Every structure is written in C-alpha cells, then in structure tokens.
Amino acid sequence: SRVRGKVVGLTQFGAFVEVEPGLEGLIHISELSWTKRPKHPSEVVKEGDEVEAVVLRLDPAERRLSLGLKQTQPDPWQLLTEKYPPGTVVKGRITGVTDFGVFVELEPGMEGLVHVSELDHGRVENPAALFKKGQEMEVVVLHIDPVEQRISLSRKRLLPPPPPRVEEERPRRAKGKEARGKRKPKGRPEERREYEYGAVAEYNLYDASALPTTSVKLGDLYGDLLASLGLEEEK
Template identity: 50%
Template sequence: MLLEVDGRIVPNYEATFVLFEEGDVVTGKVVRIDQDEVLVDIGYKSEGVIPINELSIRKSVDAGDEVELGEEVDALVLTKEDQDGRLMLSKKRARFEKAWRRIEAAAESGEPVEGTVIEVVKGGLIIDLGVRGFLPASLVDIRRVQNLDEFLAQKIICKVIELNRSRNNVVLSRRAVLEEERKEVRQQILDRLQPGQVVEGAISNIVDFGAFVDLDGIDGLIHISELSWSHVNHPSEILSIGDVVPVKVLDIDRERQRISLGLKQTQEDPWQRIVDSYNLGDELEGKVTKVVTFGAFVEIMDGVEGLVHISELAQHHVENPREIVEPGQEVKVKVL
C-alpha cells in the first residue's frame, strides 16, 4: 500500500503490520534473550517484549531456562505500546488462559491433571499447571508424608477438587488419584484370589486380634486363632511387622473387599501327628503350661496341648489344681 508524504508517493509500511489489541494472544519467535526480558518477533513494527516476571508463574526464573532462541511461543498482549513503541507481552498469562480452560474441563469431567512441583510452602506443595495449583500436605499421599521436599521438581498427577476463577484458586488432590488406583489394584487382586490358595505377603500391622498381611496392594487379616496350632496370647509373640510369610486364603468377602487368611494352615497339623502316633491308654511325658480352676493344660508335643481335668489329677478329691501341679512342671499323663 502506498502513502503520499510531502507530495511524494512512498510505501506505507505500517499498513502491512497486523494490529494487536490488549488481551490478544499472539504467536512469535524468540529472537533475543536478556537477563531481564525476552524479545519476540510477532510480525509487528518492533519486537514484542516479555519482561522476566511475565515469563513464568514461578517466583524466581532464569530466562534461558524458560525459552530458547528460535523457539515459537504464545504470549498475551499486555499493552499495545510502551514509551519506546514496543508491545509488552506475557508468556505466563497466555499459558494461564489456556491452562485454565484445560483445568476447568478436567474439574468437570473428573479427569486428572499433570503438573510439576515447583515449591514447598507451609501446608503443602505448589504445582505448575500453567496455573499455580495448591496441593495440601494431607492430600499428597494416602499416608502422611514426613518430608515434602522429596517431591520438588517431580511430575505428579492430581485431581482438581476446588476451582475459583475470581481468586485464581486451584486446589488439588494426589491422594484421590492414588486411592482410585489402589481400588483398581485391590479389585484385580480380589478377582485373582480364590479360597484355598496359598500366597505370600508381608506383615503390615499387628493388633490384639490378629495380624494384617499386605498382598501386593490389599491387606488380608490373619485372626489370632488362625496364627498357630498352639495357643497364642498376642500375635507379636510369633510375628513382627515386615515378616514375609506364606498364608492360606480362607475366605473372601468380595463386596466388602475383605480377605480372611490363615498362617497355621500352611504348617503341619500337630493334631494329625497325635492321631497317627498315639492310641488310647498310651502314657506320655509332658509339661504343664497353664493351671485353671477345672484342671491343667499339658504340652505333649510342640504346638499340642491336652487337658487334664481336675477329676483326673489325683486318686483323691482335689479342691484346687494348684495343690497338685504348677506351670513348668514335668508330668506323666495317659491318653484317655
């Protein structure tokens, strides 16, 4: 296009430039990287300028880490021209708008989003999603995390649980993703297990009524009565957390996702040895393990105790079994 200036016809170069408005998102090529700004060729009469604080949502950045020479970037027009006639641009705000639409869609659909941990703050982590997302410490993992610093610079997947555009507020949960994955793994394990199977697992917790076993993603319970063929006062007598043990699947409640396990069922039944080894009338030697009001228990083989009733303790009448025997005493008994 031509223009008449002082009676002369000259090319109107400005008419060939694209006109930009504040808020427009433009695409350009990085032509220079300085310490405090980046110059971008966007097809305007002068390069667009991205100040260092408009490069990234991170608080402290190096321009060379954010862009490369020749790289094409999207940027939002902040001001049409500064005092030097340059367009002021923002890379982070262009990315913000695009990211916000993606995050909104993820929040509506329930799909997870991926971001990089860029800061550890009081109460949680800051995630770079193109928008600053906050991940509370309580929602970082299923179990409490002692050291949040170990997540710095890691890429993690989270669900969006709270979104507020007016405050640019995004709250995330990694725990929700892990729980969903765990549920799927639990279901896969439940589908694979059948009563009667013998599997291996690690003791994950010990309680008064038994021990929990981690079966690669789902816990099963060994009730205290299924720990040993002999009497057990507390599971900690025979097991420790971390022990790897073989267990037999006794029952599966697939609806409630509960698995009942047995440890003693993986060992030889000592009572069967008794049946095979002794007959009625046989005399044996044993050790008194417990004295009760109605008699005394005598161990005649590892894991096997028999009861001597109070009426069988002596030829004469006995008021209290402790008159005749005491724990630890070696005695001779007959199989009745």
C-alpha cells in the same frame, strides 16, 4: 489357594498383609499358629515380614480377604492323634494347676487336661496342694479331639488300684429252736402244804378260793396237846 505378601500392619486382633497394590488381607490372630496362643500378633510375625498365606474367604463386593498363616503347615492336631492313640503313656510337664484339674504339655504348645476326677482314686480337694507348675507327670491319653483341640488325660489310671473294701460281718440270726430258746413257765406259783391228818393240799398262793376249807378250832388243838402229854383238861 496360596498367596504371598508383606505384613504392613499389626493390630490387637491380627496382621494385615498386602498381597498386591491396593489389596490387603487380614490374618486373624487365631489363624497365625496351630499351637501358639499369642496375646498379640507380634509374637508370631513382625511388620515388614514376607509371608505365605492361604486364602480362607474372599468378598469381592466388600474387597475383604481373609487369610490363614497356620494352614501353610500340617495340622499338628491330626498328627497328634496318630502319635498318641488312646492308652498311650507319656510324661509331660505341668503348665497349669486349677481347681478343676491340671494341665500337662505333651508337645510344645499342645496341652492336655487331667481332670480333678482323674488325678487320684480318692477325692482331691485342692490340686494346688499336691501339684506344682513345672513338675513332670506321667499320664495316659484318654481322648484327643483335633477339631476342638482338646486332650483328655488321666493320672489315676496308672496308679495301683485301692484295696477292696471289707464289709463287717453281721451277727448270724438264730433259726428254729435256737431262736425260740427255752419257754418260761406259765401260770401262778403254787405251793404244797401239809395239814393235820397227813393230807396234802395244793393251792394257788394268789387264789383265795383254792385255800383249804377244813376248819380247826383252837380248843381242839389244845386238847390234843394235853392228851399227847398224858394230861387231861380238868373239867
């Protein structure tokens, strides 16, 4: 139900309204406005104002009456979900910059958060270095929670996508015969030598057992040389 009364007192936490002689109700500071977040009730009402309020709770035993001023107006958060469905692109004014994101005002007193991960495709280390309070920013609405009164926005989803990453081509591995290549010759080097009598012998340079066993005396070679010159060794 609704009641009318007169503001008879202001405190840090709310405004007292006299609804009838001897009966006062409290409008808590959080119940003064849907959109404003006043630091003091005097930002919304003044002492002596005549106001209309909605009864939120009544405790007859304690003679306590809780009132709400904002409930006399339509809930703008419900209207906001109809006006800005997910995917809506809108321009707003930056009202605050923090390490975790940027606050953008869509309607007077109604702000949404562009989380730092939604500012750009790349990582933004310091939002304050790129964005300033009072600047305009075009954003897209991701989600509106009228109960928690939170708006999630994105800037990066309106930016051109980054170029695709190009992976370096790895060298092609050779297969089959290409991988095997030419085989190196096995075994120890061999050499062919010619001996007297025109015989050809083949032996391994590193294998002494393969050396020829024919023995040739120095005297025999000397005699053959003299004979070839037409001389004979004197006896």
